[in-house]
Amino acid sequence: MTNRLANIPTDNITEAIERLVELYAAEYDVDAYHTNCGQCEDFANDIVELFPEAVAEWGDGLCDADEVDQYMYHCILLYQGKFYDSEHPQGVEDFRSISAFHS
Numbered sequence: 001m002t003n004r005l006a007n008i009p010t011d012n013i014t015e016a017i018e019r020l021v022e023l024y025a026a027e028y029d030v031d032a033y034h035t036n037c038g039q040c041e042d043f044a045n046d047i048v049e050l051f052p053e054a055v056a057e058w059g060d061g062l063c064d065a066d067e068v069d070q071y072m073y074h075c076i077l078l079y080q081g082k083f084y085d086s087e088h089p090q091g092v093e094d095f096r097s098i099s100a101f102h103s
Contacts, residue, residue: 002049010050013079017089020046024086035086036100041075043086054079059095074100 044056077084082091
C-alpha cells in the first residue's frame with residue numbers, strides 16, 4: 001500500500017471511499033463529482049489497492065453492445081455485488097444508476 005493511502009480504512013469500503021474523496025480534495029482540489037470527471041480510473045485503482053477483491057471496471061464492459069456509448073467513459077468499482085464510485089460510497093445494485101453515466 002502506498003504511503004498516501006496509509007490512513008484510509010481497509011475494513012469498510014464505504015468509509016474508505018469517503019476518506020479517499022477527502023484525500024483527493026486535499027491533493028487535487030476536486031470534489032466527488034470532479035473526481036469522476038477525469039480521475040475515476042485512478043480513484044478506482046486506489047480503492048482496489050486497499051480492497052484487492054474489488055474490481056475496477058469501465059462501464060462499457062458491463063453493458064450490452066447497444067448501450068456502449070452511454071456507459072463507456074466512466075470507471076467504477078464492483079465489490080461484493082454492488083457498484084461504487086466517488087459519488088456512491090454506499091454502492092448501488094445496478095451500475096446504470098451511477099450518476100456519472102447520466103451527466
